[in-house]
Amino acid sequence: MRPSGNGAEQLSVLILAGGQSRRMGQDKALLPWQGDTLLGRTCRLALTCCPTVLVVTPWPQRYRSQLPQAVCFITESHPPGTPPPGPLMGFLRGLPQVSTEWVLLLACDLPRLSEALLQQWASQLDQVSPQMLAWVPRTEQGWEPLCGFYRRGCLQSLQQFAAGGGRSFQRWLDQEAVQPLTLPHAAVLWNCNTPQDWATIGGQDFC
Numbered sequence: 001m002r003p004s005g006n007g008a009e010q011l012s013v014l015i016l017a018g019g020q021s022r023r024m025g026q027d028k029a030l031l032p033w034q035g036d037t038l039l040g041r042t043c044r045l046a047l048t049c050c051p052t053v054l055v056v057t058p059w060p061q062r063y064r065s066q067l068p069q070a071v072c073f074i075t076e077s078h079p080p081g082t083p084p085p086g087p088l089m090g091f092l093r094g095l096p097q098v099s100t101e102w103v104l105l106l107a108c109d110l111p112r113l114s115e116a117l118l119q120q121w122a123s124q125l126d127q128v129s130p131q132m133l134a135w136v137p138r139t140e141q142g143w144e145p146l147c148g149f150y151r152r153g154c155l156q157s158l159q160q161f162a163a164g165g166g167r168s169f170q171r172w173l174d175q176e177a178v179q180p181l182t183l184p185h186a187a188v189l190w191n192c193n194t195p196q197d198w199a200t201i202g203g204q205d206f207c
């Protein structure tokens with residue numbers, strides 16, 4: 001069920017699925033999770049918040065058949081033999097395609113994120129001060145940019161930052177007006193980077 005407030009009308013979701021999964025040793029987006037893949041589950045969660053869900057990736061054909069038809073792709077390309085440009089550049093690739101006031105940026109590997117939490121956040125977007133460019137979780141480690149809400153209007157600032165060679169979300173967000181998003185507990189953003197991480201949650205229920 002989508003939220004009945006205006007959260008859905010003012011929100012799109014961009015999901016990044018263009019990393020190399022070097023530490024995992026296999027494509028994280030395709031890891032099986034709760035009868036789906038990690039990317040598939042993330043897309044389905046996102047579709048409960050709003051109808052516009054866009055996956056930014058160099059490999060749309062790799063994922064198309066597993067994802068709901070409502071999901072659209074933004075194809076990213078980088079020169080053969082070069083590594084992916086990183087999440088900030090993935091965001092910059094996708095953001096110009098967004099036509100809603102807000103965009104929720106998500107990594108593909110957040111197995112503990114819940115539908116209820118995403119919907120709750122989406123329904124609270126009206127409460128974010130108009131001066132704030134983004135609403136992003138902040139922990140002791142810093143910003144958690146890959147589960148954060150951004151105003152579409154941050155595009156110009158992001159373009160300038162990237163044009164100056166910036167690739168760090170932490171540095172970009174530190175220089176912007178960003179409202180910290182309070183998490184119920186840090187574990188909701190637990191992400192898996194290695195086979196050991198993956199084994200930690202294998203077969204367990206984290207609802």
Ligand SMILES: Nc1nc2c(ncn2[C@@H]2O[C@H](COP(=O)(O)OP(=O)(O)OP(=O)(O)O)[C@@H](O)[C@H]2O)c(=O)[nH]1
Binds near residue numbers: 089191
């Ligand atoms: N579109 C896009 N997504 C990216 C890029 N780099 C990383 N991501 C995504 O950003 C999210 C977090 O990245 P990481 O956890 O470092 O994943 P990764 O880069 O695949 O993994 P490692 O190679 O082990 O660093 C994941 O959803 C990745 O797919 C990129 O260049 N383009």
Ligand SMILES: [Mg+2]
Binds near residue numbers: 019
């Ligand atoms: Mg990486």
